[in-house]
Amino acid sequence: MVEWKERRWYMKKRMVCFMVGIGMTMSGCSGINPFNGYTPSSEDIINTHGEIKNFERFAEFTEHAEKGIKDQIRIVSYTTEGDPILQDLEFDGKLIKLRHDSSRDQYGSEEVTYASCKAIEKKKG
Incomplete structure (x- = not known):
């Protein structure tokens, strides 16, 4: 027994x-590490090594900013190892506030930084 x-x-x-x-x-x-603590939403703009998904949402955000309409988006860029770097952009009607979160990047600075700007400049190329 x-x-x-x-x-x-x-x-x-x-x-x-x-x-x-x-x-x-x-x-x-x-190609995306499931153990990194982040699952992208259907609204997120995803940048996987230059392949952009949901770019239309970014274009919509820039149009809203030009027209003075409040809006917010999240851009998720993946490192070579599959770690996500999050960029939250929020337009409050006057300023675009950026929150850059690399805390899930095991080989990066693993910090959250903030910035703000008045507009997004479009460049060709």
Whole structure:
């Protein structure tokens, strides 16, 4: 009876190790690290190594800022390792406030900084 319980415990331990190994392998395939503490929303503008998703939302934000309409967006840029860097832009009708959060970047400064500006300048190129 004791031998059966030991085998059962050993099998459970092997299964857990196997599942953790599979999870780590799968996270490497996704390009985005699921253990970084952030899951992007459908409203976020995503920059994955130059591939931009939801750019239309950024264009809408700039139009709102030009017209004096309050708005806010989040831009999520991923590092080579898959860590997210968040940039929150909020237009209050007069100023654009930027919150740059690199606290989830394990190889970066891991800090949150703030800035503000009056407009977004469009450049071609």
